[in-house]
Amino acid sequence: MAESDPRLLAPPADVVTPLVGNGDVDWDTFDSQAYFSHNYGELRPDDARIIEIVAGFFERNAPGRNAMRHxxxxxxxxxxxxxxxxxxxxxxxxxxERAYTNRVWLQHELAEPHGSWREFWDKIASGRPEYQPIRNPLGVLHDRAVVEKGSVFSMAPDRYDLGTMFFVAESITTRTDEFQRAARNFVRVLRPGAPFAAAFMRDSSGYVVKGQFFPACSIGPEDVEKALAPVARNVDIEMVESNDLREGYGGMMVATGRKK
Ligand SMILES: C[S@@+](CC[C@H](N)C(=O)[O-])C[C@H]1O[C@@H](n2cnc3c(N)ncnc32)[C@H](O)[C@@H]1O
Structure with a gap:
């Protein structure tokens, strides 16, 4: 991605930018490999901090290890x-996942994962006894994971025991109503009391993946709080410093909590 990509610069103040809804985007052309290489080809300090927050939260709040959880x-x-x-x-x-390209990439990645995930695992497992018994995490993930097609806007409620949603609700639309619905629907698919973690870009103006522009809804911590309030309890929102992933954003945020 070119650092000076004009599509990432803010428009002049007198220009009314059209709203881009989730349905206006061709998600099936999302370049998964380019996105992976840019974001997860190596462990970055911002993801390392998110791992600390989320792994620590699940360690304190997740259901027992031996339970058959989904x-x-x-x-x-x-x-x-x-x-x-x-x-x-x-x-x-x-x-x-909604995007065909990402579903194909995920299937392939589960079978033949890139080496960088080992670095992520080392960060996740280090000093956390719950993770120590898992000696071959990518093999275990391959055995347990199912890739499913679908949209966060049409999911059945009360089905899962814990959940994550990273950089989705605010990064799939410019529309505030869709951001809120996506955040709420994510929590609604969990069973009552289930713990969750969600990551968000702060003040994002959109992003480019291999020349294709994707929309974002510019949000701050108060927007996350407002979106989650009707469906979640014990919500905690942490800021994560990040400024060199690309232009056009103001850091990252992680929300943890439980479904009401
Ligand atoms: C910015 S990417 C985040 C990907 C990944 N979770 C991460 O942490 O990097 C946004 C993702 O949301 C997916 N997406 C877009 N619309 C969606 C929808 N309606 N329901 C579910 N996922 C959607 C995209 O295909 C893409 O994989």
């Missing part, structure tokens, strides 16, 4: 680490 990562894209963080607590992990 986890979900919504909008998994080209990212395996949210699912890896949930491994000790899940007998099954659904990788739920």
């Amino acid at each position: 986890a979900i990562d919504v909008g998994a894209g080209a990212n395996l680490y949210p699912a890896m963080v949930m491994l000790p607590y899940s007998a099954r992990v659904t990788l739920f």
Whole structure:
């Protein structure tokens, strides 16, 4: 991605930018490999911090390791680490994704994972006893994961015991109503009391993957709080410093909590 890509610059103040809804985007042309290489080809300090927050949260709040739990990562894209963080607590992990390209990439990645995931796992497992018994995390993930086609806007409620959704609700639309619906639907698919973690870009103006522009809804912590309030309890929102992934965003945020 060119650092000076004009599509990432803010428009002049007097220009009314049209709203781009989730249905206006051709998700099936999302370049998974380019997205993976840019974001997860190596472990970055921002993801390392997110891992600390989320792994620590699940360690304190997740259901017992031996229970037959079903986890979900919504909008998994080209990212395996949210699912890896949930491994000790899940007998099954659904990788739920709208884009055809990402579903194909995920299937292939589960069978032949890139080496960088080992770095992510080392960060996840280091000093956390729950993760130590898993000696071959990518093999275990391959055995437990199911890639499922679908949209966060049409999911059945009350089905999963824990869940993650990273950089989805605010990164699939410019519309505030769709951001809120996506965040709420994610929590609604969990069973009452289920713990969750969701990551968000702060103040994002959209992003480019291999020359294709994708929309974002510019949000801050108060928007996350407002979106989650009707469906979640014990919500905690942490800021994560990040400024060199691309232009046009103001850091990352992680929300943890439980479904009401
Ligand atoms: C910015 S990417 C985030 C990917 C990944 N979760 C991560 O952490 O990097 C947004 C993802 O949301 C997916 N997506 C777009 N619309 C969706 C929808 N309606 N329901 C579920 N996923 C959707 C995209 O295909 C893409 O994989």
